Amino acid sequence: MHVFDIIALFIFLAGLFIFVNTYFLKLPSSIGLMIMAIVLSVIILIVGLIFPSLQIGAVELEEYDYAEVLYHVVLSFMLFSGALNIDFKKLSKQRTPVLILATTGVLISTFVIGTLVFYMLEFVGIELHYLYCLVFGALISPTDPIAVTKTIRRFNLDKELEIKIAGESLFNDGMAVVLALTLLDIAHAGEDHALSVFETVYIIGADIGGGIFIGLFLGYLGYRLLKYVDNDAVEVEILITLAIVMAGSFLADFIHVSSKQAAVVMGLVIGNEGRGEHVTSAAGDYVFKFWNLMEESLAAMLFVLIGLEMLVIPRRLDYFSAGFFAVNIVLLGRWISVYIPIKLMSVKRSFSPSTIPVLTWGALRGGLPIALSLSLSDFHGKDIIVTMTYIVVACSVLYQGLTVPLLMKMNFTEKKERKVHGH
Template sequence: MHVFDIIALFIFLAGLFIFVNTYFLKLPSSIGLMIMAIVLSVVLLGVGQIFPGLKIGAAELEEYDYAEVLYHVVLSFMLFSGALNIDFKKLSKQRTPVLVLATTGVLISTFVIGTLIYYMLHFVGIELDYLYCLVFGALISPTDPIAVTKTIKRFNLARDLEIKIAGESLFNDGVAVVLALTLLDIAHAGEDHPLSVFETAYIVGADIGGGIFIGLFLGYLGYRLLKYVDNDAVEVEILITLAVVMVGSFLADFVHVSSKQAAVVMGLVIGNEGRGEHVTSAAGDYVFKFWNLLEESLSAMLFVLIGLEMLVIPWRFDYFAAGFFAVNIVLFGRWLSVFIPIKLMSVKRSFDSNTIPVLTWGALRGGLPIALSLSLTEFHGKDIIVTMTYIVVVCSVLYQGLSVPILMRSFSNKE
């Protein structure tokens, strides 16, 4: 078997679980997929214990290194698709709050979560470098735009609040992923010798600045090609966007800059320029639908992967204890990252009274943190980061996912 056989297995299970959930369980897709994947993992673990000769369990998945596929394909595709859906015109008056929450909010969340995780791990007897704690803080900060958007559409929330929730969720993915990978580069570079301020600034500037440059260049090139190609040539336009993402990822990795930053910028350029009068019919009707479908399919696969992670994460009591502590730390970090910017912006701008609780509790974690944690290069402490990420995401999807409709229903009834 090859790594692509494992991917084929994930696709099959995702399709099967979606069918069962749609026609039988009828739960929100992220919750239904998560429950079925966890049940499957428990069954496989049980069968492995009863019939050891079948060799069902961690060894079967750990044999295959699909981190490269997650890093180079899944992350780039999901970030490009998320950025493609950010329409600055639709954000209108909410553009500033969305950008502030998705940038300043992620920075606050990263620092608060990373710092508290560092001291919490020290308390439970686990050593992890502070920079790697910040990496965890960044990679756990992005929220799942698909789950959030589908949830808020079911309730009669204020229009401005809906725009803030959906816009911030779409935008914070790219910011958090780029920040996590940049911090990881700094941590790796600092293992040989302590970094000076200049060296740190150079790594950050090269990673982010180089990614932005490549993203702007290829994004504009992709837009010009879409403008040139006849609108009826749907397959050509879709192939152009696929080629732009893949070439951008390869080129950025080749020159050692942030390929994920490039994917975000390419999505923003094509997504906003592509909605202009020149490519409206083609990009609006086909290209955007294709990428939405691809993102939802990848998200479904990642939720299956989250459930099956039970087979490969280390079964250590201290790791699981740290994970459950991390659930509360992440929620606190999310609340603080929403509370501080909104209170500061409230001086000149009015906000719905439900904004802070809805943005805090409605921030469901999805497959992106799992994909990012699994695609990290090997380092001392990666196992604890993967374990904490798994527990936080599972608790977020099941606990918050099942309770957030109650919260939103209570707020919508007050309107």
């Protein structure tokens, strides 16, 4: 199967899934796409068992190394699009709690999930180095802001709570991806020799610091070009944003720093400078709409990809049992990563009583952890990480996604009752 045939297959199935979900299932996009991806996996596996000759397609899919495409294109595009939507002005008074939740929360979540997964895997008899367990903890930490905010807006929740949830989801993507890839670099470097503290700090500093520098430089360059280009030339403005993302990825990889951090910073610079009065609404409107469409399309294709990926990963009972254990560990890690910062911040700030449960249960996982797990370079244990990621994301989208409205409704009802009793 040719590479373009595979890409065409992904695009066709993604478009078909979106059509079926929009006009027939009418579910939130992430839930509908995940259901159809699971159904697709099951159908293909059953057909493969009945007609073994059709399993050739799975072998051809496995031979195609799409990890490079995911790493260099999909991840950078998704992170840039997510950062582009972060408006610092809208965060206003919630800026501090959002930044603390998105940074400290990700660090706590990574450590808690990675440590518990390490001991859980030992319990079920699977060997995985502790650093790779931390990589899993980091890559599974980002939440899907699109799925969560679409659900929140259907209910009259506290506006400050809505800003916290949406802002934290948008910020934690970049933080979690950079942390996961940095931990992976440390793990690979540690395979050759034991790393000193200086070498570890150097890897972290070079990855993050270099990525920030490239992101600031290209982000400002992109902003100046957008300001210079005639606002009627919408296609030129979109091509400028595409060019700087691709250039940032190439330049960062060339000098061995974090291209994902660069994509996040570029998105933040253009997203906030581009909303200023000195850039007209044409640039903001069409550029932002294009990147929102890009993010939705890539997420749809990722759900198709993870459905097809189930054809080539080992179907081992211990791997799947570890995945279902990981579902509960990830939920616990999320609760701890929300509980600790909020309790510490509660000394000087007031939080809605529903903040912790909504932030915990409303933290749906989306396409980003899938893309990141599949784009990891090969190492002993990658299959178990991909399997656990698939199961955690599937359970998060289906179980949490279908029950989040109930949690929102409970909080909405309680809020109304408090108002009635107050009067």
